[in-house]
Amino acid sequence: MQLHTLKKVTIVTEDSLKNELKRKICELGASGFTCREVQGYGSRGARSDAFASNVEFEVICPEAVAHAILTFVSHHYFEQYACIAWLSDVQVVRGARYAEPVGTTP
Amino acid sequence: MDIELIGRSLRDNLLTPIPMCFALGIFSKLIHGGIKIPKEFYYAISIYLLMSIGIIGGHELAHEYQAHGVTTIWKPALMTLLLGCLTPLSAYAVLRYIGKLSIADAAGIAAHYGSTSAVTFIVANDYVGNQNVAVDAYLPTLVTILECPGIAIALIIGAVGMSMQKRAESTARSNGLDDDDEHKGKLWEALHEVLTGQSLMLMVGLLVIGFISTLVMPADKFQVFEQFFYNKNMIFRGALCIFLLEMGLVTGERLGDLLKVGPFLVAFGIIMPLIHGFVGCYLGKMAGMSLGGCAVLGAIVSSASYIAAPPAVRLTLPEANPTLSMTAALGITFPFNIAIGIPIYFWMAQMVGAPMVAKEAKPPSLMVPAVSKPAADKAGEAKPVEAKH
Numbered sequence: 001m002q003l004h005t006l007k008k009v010t011i012v013t014e015d016s017l018k019n020e021l022k023r024k025i026c027e028l029g030a031s032g033f034t035c036r037e038v039q040g041y042g043s044r045g046a047r048s049d050a051f052a053s054n055v056e057f058e059v060i061c062p063e064a065v066a067h068a069i070l071t072f073v074s075h076h077y078f079e080q081y082a083c084i085a086w087l088s089d090v091q092v093v094r095g096a097r098y099a100e101p102v103g104t105t106p
Numbered sequence: 107m108d109i110e111l112i113g114r115s116l117r118d119n120l121l122t123p124i125p126m127c128f129a130l131g132i133f134s135k136l137i138h139g140g141i142k143i144p145k146e147f148y149y150a151i152s153i154y155l156l157m158s159i160g161i162i163g164g165h166e167l168a169h170e171y172q173a174h175g176v177t178t179i180w181k182p183a184l185m186t187l188l189l190g191c192l193t194p195l196s197a198y199a200v201l202r203y204i205g206k207l208s209i210a211d212a213a214g215i216a217a218h219y220g221s222t223s224a225v226t227f228i229v230a231n232d233y234v235g236n237q238n239v240a241v242d243a244y245l246p247t248l249v250t251i252l253e254c255p256g257i258a259i260a261l262i263i264g265a266v267g268m269s270m271q272k273r274a275e276s277t278a279r280s281n282g283l284d285d286d287d288e289h290k291g292k293l294w295e296a297l298h299e300v301l302t303g304q305s306l307m308l309m310v311g312l313l314v315i316g317f318i319s320t321l322v323m324p325a326d327k328f329q330v331f332e333q334f335f336y337n338k339n340m341i342f343r344g345a346l347c348i349f350l351l352e353m354g355l356v357t358g359e360r361l362g363d364l365l366k367v368g369p370f371l372v373a374f375g376i377i378m379p380l381i382h383g384f385v386g387c388y389l390g391k392m393a394g395m396s397l398g399g400c401a402v403l404g405a406i407v408s409s410a411s412y413i414a415a416p417p418a419v420r421l422t423l424p425e426a427n428p429t430l431s432m433t434a435a436l437g438i439t440f441p442f443n444i445a446i447g448i449p450i451y452f453w454m455a456q457m458v459g460a461p462m463v464a465k466e467a468k469p470p471s472l473m474v475p476a477v478s479k480p481a482a483d484k485a486g487e488a489k490p491v492e493a494k495h
Contacts, residue, residue: 014420016416016417016420017420017421019299020421052428080425081420
C-alpha cells in the first residue's frame with residue numbers, strides 16, 4: 001500500500017477560542033480538522049470544569065499549511081491564552097485528500 | 107429590631123436545602139471529597155432551569171399583559187435597561203480609579219458585574235416566595251434585559267481604552283489601524299456570542315413561547331407544561347439543589363484563588379453588589395414595583411455573570427486576567443449573594459418603602475414571628491457543613 005507523509009498539527013487551547021480557530025484553520029488552507037473537549041492542568045492552573053475547559057484541534061495537512069497554522073497560533077494565542085501546539089509526522093493512505101483546502105468555513 | 111429581622115431572615119435563608127447544598131459542594135472540595143456531578147448532567151439541569159424560567163416567565167407575563175396591557179411593564183423594563191448601562195460604568199470607575207487595576211482587568215471585571223446571574227435570580231425569587239411575598243410577573247423579562255448591555259458597554263470601554271493606551275505607547279507603529287479593525291471584529295463576534303449564547307436564547311426563546319402559548323392555548327392545556335417545568339416548585343427546587351451543589355464544587359475549587367486576588371477585590375466583590383443592589387431596589391420602587399419585585403431586582407442587578415461574560419471577555423480583552431474576574435464573580439459575589447445578600451436586598455426593598463403584595467393572600471412570614479418551617483427542621487443534620495461555610 002502506498003503511504004504519503006504529511007504533517008499533523010495539534011493545538012490545545014481555551015474553549016472560548018474554538019470558533020475563531022475553526023474558521024482560521026480552514027482559511028489557512030487545511031482540508032478539515034478534528035476537535036474535541038479536553039481537560040488539563042498547566043501554567044494557567046486547572047482547566048477542567050464547566051467554566052474553564054480546553055479544546056484540542058488536530059489538523060492533518062501539507063507542511064506549508066501546518067507552518068501557517070503554527071505561526072498564527074504562536075503570534076495570536078501564546079502570550080495571552082492557555083495554549084500549546086506541536087507538529088508531528090503522520091502517514092496517510094489518501095495523500096491528495098489533505099492537499100485541497102476545504103473551501104468553505106465552518 | 108431591624109437587626110433582629112435581618113438575623114431571622116438570614117437564618118431562614120441559610121438553613122434551607124438550596125444554600126446548604128451549595129455549602130456542601132464547597133465543603134466537599136475543601137476536604138477533597140468525592141462528590142462529582144457529571145458535566146453533561148450539569149448542562150442538562152441548567153438547560154431545564156433556563157427553559158423553566160423562560161416559559162413560566164412568559165406565561166406570567168401573558169397574564170400580566172392580559173390584565174394590565176403594557177402599563178405596568180414599561181417602566182420597570184426601562185429602569186432595568188438603565189441599570190444595565192449604569193452598573194458596568196460604576197464598577198469600572200471603582201476598579202480603575204480606586205482599585206488601580208489595569209484598563210483590561212477593570213473592564214473585564216466590569217463586564218461580569220454589569221451582566222447578571224440567572225441562578226441568583228432563581229434563588230432570590232425562591233427566597234421571596236418563601237417569605238410569602240408575591241413577585242412581579244415580569245421579572246424574568248427583566249433578567250433577559252439585564253443580561254446583555256452591561257457586557258457590551260464594559261467591553262467597549264475596554265476596547266477603546268486599550269487602543270488609546272496602545273496608540274499612546276507607540277504612535278509611530280504602522281499596524282495600529284489593523285489592530286483596531288481586529289479589535290472591532292472581535293468585539294462584534296463576542297457580542298454576537300452573548301446574544302446568541304445558550305443562556306440568553308433559551309430564556310428569551312421560552313419566554314416568547316410561554317407568552318404566545320398562554321395567549322392562544324386554553325389554560326387547562328397549558329397546565330401540562332407548567333407541571334413539567336414548575337409543578338408548584340417541586341421539580342424546579344430539586345433541580346436547583348443539584349445545580350447549586352455543582353456551583354459549590356466549582357466555587358470550592360476557586361477558593362484558593364481568593365488569596366491571589368488581594369483584599370481590594372474581595373471587598374469589591376461584597377461592597378459593589380450591596381451598592382448596586384440598593385440602587386436596584388430604589389429604582390425598582392421608583393418604577394412602581396412591589397416589595398418582592400424590588401428585592402429580586404436588587405439581587406439581579408447586584409449579581410455578577412459567570413456564564414455569559416467570561417467567554418466574551420476572554421475573546422475581546424485577552425489582556426484581562428480571567429482569574430480576577432472569575433474569582434470575584436464566582437468565589438466572592440455569588441456565595442455572598444446566596445448566603446447573605448438576598449435577605450439584605452429584601453430588607454433594603456422594605457427600607458425604601460416598596461409596597462408589599464402578599465402571595466396567595468397568606469400573611470407574610472417576615473412580619474410575624476418566624477414559624478418553624480419544614481426546611482429548617484431538615485437542615486439540622488447537615489449543620490457542620492454550614493459551620494464550615
